[in-house]
Amino acid sequence: MTHTPTSRRSFLKTSAAVTGGLMLGFNLPGTLGQAMAAGTVHTPNAWVHIADNNVITLLSARSEMGQGVYTSMPMLIAEELHVDISQIKVAAAPPDAVYVNALLGAQITGGSTSVRDGWLKLRVAGAQVREMLITAAAARWAVDRDLIRADKGMVYGPKGLKSTYGELAEAAARMPVPEKPPMKDPKDFKIVGKRTKRVDTPAKVNGTAEFGIDVKLPGMVYASLAQCPVIGGKVKSFDGAKAKASAGVIDVVQINDGVAVVANSWWQAKKARDLLTIQWDEGAGAALSDASVIDGTRQALKTGKVLEITKPQGDVAAALKGAAKVVEAEYVIPMQAHAPLEPMNFTAHVQGNKALLIGPTQFQQGAQGAVAGALGLKPEDVTLQTTFLGGGFGRRLELDFIVQAAQISKAVNKPVKLLWTREDDMTHDFYRPVGVNQLKAGLDASGKPVALHFKVASQSVTQRAFGLPKDTMDPFMAEAAVAGYNIANTQHDLVIHDTGVRVGYWRAVSHNMNAFANESFMDELAKAAGKDPYEYRMSLLAGKPRFAHVLKLAADKAGWGKPLAKGRALGIALMEGYDTYMAQVAEVSLNDSGEVQVHRVTVAADMGHMVNPDTVEAQLQSSIIFGMGAALKHQITMTAGRVQETNYHNFQPVRMNETPKIDIVLVKSTEKPGGIGEPATAVVAPAIANAVAKLTGKRVRRLPITAEALKQTAVA
Numbered sequence: 001m002t003h004t005p006t007s008r009r010s011f012l013k014t015s016a017a018v019t020g021g022l023m024l025g026f027n028l029p030g031t032l033g034q035a036m037a038a039g040t041v042h043t044p045n046a047w048v049h050i051a052d053n054n055v056i057t058l059l060s061a062r063s064e065m066g067q068g069v070y071t072s073m074p075m076l077i078a079e080e081l082h083v084d085i086s087q088i089k090v091a092a093a094p095p096d097a098v099y100v101n102a103l104l105g106a107q108i109t110g111g112s113t114s115v116r117d118g119w120l121k122l123r124v125a126g127a128q129v130r131e132m133l134i135t136a137a138a139a140r141w142a143v144d145r146d147l148i149r150a151d152k153g154m155v156y157g158p159k160g161l162k163s164t165y166g167e168l169a170e171a172a173a174r175m176p177v178p179e180k181p182p183m184k185d186p187k188d189f190k191i192v193g194k195r196t197k198r199v200d201t202p203a204k205v206n207g208t209a210e211f212g213i214d215v216k217l218p219g220m221v222y223a224s225l226a227q228c229p230v231i232g233g234k235v236k237s238f239d240g241a242k243a244k245a246s247a248g249v250i251d252v253v254q255i256n257d258g259v260a261v262v263a264n265s266w267w268q269a270k271k272a273r274d275l276l277t278i279q280w281d282e283g284a285g286a287a288l289s290d291a292s293v294i295d296g297t298r299q300a301l302k303t304g305k306v307l308e309i310t311k312p313q314g315d316v317a318a319a320l321k322g323a324a325k326v327v328e329a330e331y332v333i334p335m336q337a338h339a340p341l342e343p344m345n346f347t348a349h350v351q352g353n354k355a356l357l358i359g360p361t362q363f364q365q366g367a368q369g370a371v372a373g374a375l376g377l378k379p380e381d382v383t384l385q386t387t388f389l390g391g392g393f394g395r396r397l398e399l400d401f402i403v404q405a406a407q408i409s410k411a412v413n414k415p416v417k418l419l420w421t422r423e424d425d426m427t428h429d430f431y432r433p434v435g436v437n438q439l440k441a442g443l444d445a446s447g448k449p450v451a452l453h454f455k456v457a458s459q460s461v462t463q464r465a466f467g468l469p470k471d472t473m474d475p476f477m478a479e480a481a482v483a484g485y486n487i488a489n490t491q492h493d494l495v496i497h498d499t500g501v502r503v504g505y506w507r508a509v510s511h512n513m514n515a516f517a518n519e520s521f522m523d524e525l526a527k528a529a530g531k532d533p534y535e536y537r538m539s540l541l542a543g544k545p546r547f548a549h550v551l552k553l554a555a556d557k558a559g560w561g562k563p564l565a566k567g568r569a570l571g572i573a574l575m576e577g578y579d580t581y582m583a584q585v586a587e588v589s590l591n592d593s594g595e596v597q598v599h600r601v602t603v604a605a606d607m608g609h610m611v612n613p614d615t616v617e618a619q620l621q622s623s624i625i626f627g628m629g630a631a632l633k634h635q636i637t638m639t640a641g642r643v644q645e646t647n648y649h650n651f652q653p654v655r656m657n658e659t660p661k662i663d664i665v666l667v668k669s670t671e672k673p674g675g676i677g678e679p680a681t682a683v684v685a686p687a688i689a690n691a692v693a694k695l696t697g698k699r700v701r702r703l704p705i706t707a708e709a710l711k712q713t714a715v716a
Contacts, residue, residue, distance in 0.1 A: 112675020323442025342390020430504025447529020
């Protein structure tokens with residue numbers, strides 16, 4: 001990672017307190033904004049704000065959706081600011097260019113980038129503030145700054161001189177910003193790398209944490225939106241008379257995406273919505289089915305434009321021709337819904353040429369810009385406040401529900417909370433796209449792979465969401481396509497195929513399809529070679545120490561090669577994702593109904609320097625359980641363009657009694673931080689698939705691995 005020093009001018013333009021606590025270019029959230037206006041909070045830089053009463057606030061540029069950034073981000077600040085994390089409060093940052101995620105190019109929370117992006121940036125910010133406080137103290141006391149130290153919210157000088165950070169904050173905010181402040185050597189860290197309790201847990205336990213669904217504004221009304229059962233369809237005509245005559249209903253309004261009923265309570269709005277009579281123009285989407293989507297994606301591998309994921313190595317065709325044995329397989333993953341616990345919602349208040357938006361989003365700049373564009377406003381006239389997110393997984397990168405809330409508010413001239421039903425949420429998602437992987441390998445007489453041809457076809461989310469030009473390589477489709485194994489002759493191809501389905505980024509994105517294919521295929525190669533899957537992998541990892549280390553750690557911890565209880569088997573998988581190296585071993589059996597039971601998952605992870613090991617473990621547990629749902633239960637099916645899964649009864653989460661024991665081995669490392677919020681989601685599916693194949697002799701190459709899928713699969 002690199003750090004571009006920030007000039008005093010650029011700090012002033014974006015974030016500095018000049019006089020009276022004013023902050024240029026920002027609309028700060030809640031009481032923090034009021035304090036700034038009153039001149040009692042001062043901002044040495046865009047992230048750290050210090051009040052006269054010595055309260056320190058971090059403006060978090062990343063949304064908190066359960067992944068722990070409201071703890072890890074202040075830990076980075078606290079380390080260099082020489083304060084305990086308990087002395088730092090957290091508020092969500094407003095939309096602003098200074099908060100752009102350098103790894104994603106926008107103010108986005110996703111891609112397991114929060115720590116990777118903030119690792120240097122926030123430590124520098126904390127160190128800058130510390131040095132500016134010391135400089136301010138030196139000026140106030142007229143002493144050499146080398147005689148001054150900062151610690152635990154106090155600045156100490158010679159002869160008993162001392163001041164709180166708050167007492168020095170206004171003066172510090174006027175000091176020159178040091179471009180390269182002295183920073184701690186990681187070996188001297190007192191906070192970073194230590195297990196730390198999450199700072200947001202008390203509020204979530206006592207109910208004071210504000211999620212989007214909790215937002216209330218004076219005079220607020222509620223909206224329920226009827227959308228076409230086929231995504232992309234439009235209203236041809238509607239009759240809202242019965243709905244408008246219902247108790248509590250304020251208005252019935254048509255917007256781009258459907259017909260909204262606005263009422264004094266959400267239940268009144270929802271009940272009245274059920275009385276609407278709407279004629280829909282269903283559009284081209286009405287011809288879609290999940291089978292046609294998969295078949296079309298498979299056909300694209302034959303007819304579509306081939307893009308090189310990486311430059312081919314050696315001569316694959318010749319090596320395949322001369323191989324002692326050739327192995328081929330196809331792997332398919334279906335569409336998936338994000339299905340967060342908190343359905344889509346947002347609160348908007350549009351008044352004239354101003355708009356206030358409050359709610360859960362992973363994409364602040366996008367929300368501000370989309371609403372400005374939809375309403376014909378200037379972006380700076382759209383104020384956005386981010387609440388806690390009741391799950392994101394990529395769904396809240398989308399902006400549809402935010403624009404809808406703003407359009408409804410403008411139509412009724414009142415503050416409006418739009419709340420989707422669970423059924424709205426399940427049937428109007430931006431679904432994880434179908435993936436079809438076809439792999440072909442040649443083995444020599446000893447069973448060693450001498451050639452590998454990897455092909456994948458899927459849909460580009462980046463084309464839809466960010467306008468990536470057609471026939472341009474989408475790196476978010478190629479994640480984990482190139483596995484870490486040493487194979488002399490390799491070719492990796494990608495075909496982008498637009499299925500007509502509205503697709504979105506889903507936790508771990510294309511790692512899911514590519515790791516499932518690569519790691520399932522590696523087991524198939526081991527079987528063809530007559531080798532143990534673990535030993536086979538290890539033989540292909542010469543010169544790959546981080547891969548080999550986590551593989552060995554996971555295998556040893558899981559007891560690979562030792563006797564298991566009757567009716568159980570182990571499967572192993574390995575992947576690098578978001579600069580994190582990870583191996584997992586799944587222990588499975590079949591129950592009396594023929595369903596896969598996962599008893600234990602062992603994971604070894606090397607993600608470089610960890611900020612909070614406690615959160616790392618929680619993220620691994622969360623990702624494994626999330627990935628198990630996709631591996632064993634979940635898929636989105638579609639008939640005549642209509643999504644068939646509507647709620648948790650037919651899209652069942654992994655329940656507590658289905659959750660395996662999860663053993664975690666964390667590698668201590670001084671490497672740069674990797675991401676941890678997503679990779680485990682992708683590794684657990686092939687680990688389970690490999691265990692099931694070992695147990696049953698049946699290789700299920702299409703997820704999910706259900707009892708019915710096993711019945712229909714022949715022994716390999």
